[in-house]
Amino acid sequence: MEFPKKLKFGRKIFKIKLIPGLADKYDSLDGRISWDESEIQINSNLTKESQIETMTHEMFHAIMHRVGRLQSSENPEQIAETMTIGLLDMLHENPWLIDMWKEII
Numbered sequence: 249m250e251f252p253k254k255l256k257f258g259r260k261i262f263k264i265k266l267i268p269g270l271a272d273k274y275d276s277l278d279g280r281i282s283w284d285e286s287e288i289q290i291n292s293n294l295t296k297e298s299q300i301e302t303m304t305h306e307m308f309h310a311i312m313h314r315v316g317r318l319q320s321s322e323n324p325e326q327i328a329e330t331m332t333i334g335l336l337d338m339l340h341e342n343p344w345l346i347d348m349w350k351e352i353i
């Protein structure tokens with residue numbers, strides 16, 4: 249499957265860009281999301297598997313931004329990473345979940 253180019257969420261359409269050597273001014277980055285610019289950037293130097301994990305991580309940032317029920321003391325990076333690892337492990341062991349969800353979407 250070719251990497252998706254758009255993610256629709258919260259009345260927005262995020263552009264997904266694969267960028268070689270993605271970095272901010274301090275460090276290289278696996279990915280990042282800008283809600284205001286409706287853009288998700290993924291480091292294309294990552295393996296395909298890591299790109300998908302990073303896409304999932306950025307998706308959780310989008311959900312946290314939109315749903316916004318977090319306490320200020322909670323760390324969004326830890327939450328996004330916890331949910332990413334948990335969701336992907338859960339789906340790995342129970343791929344039927346995807347078919348179950350398809351019934352309500």
Ligand SMILES: [Zn+2]
Nearest residue numbers: 305309325328
């Ligand atoms: Zn993050």
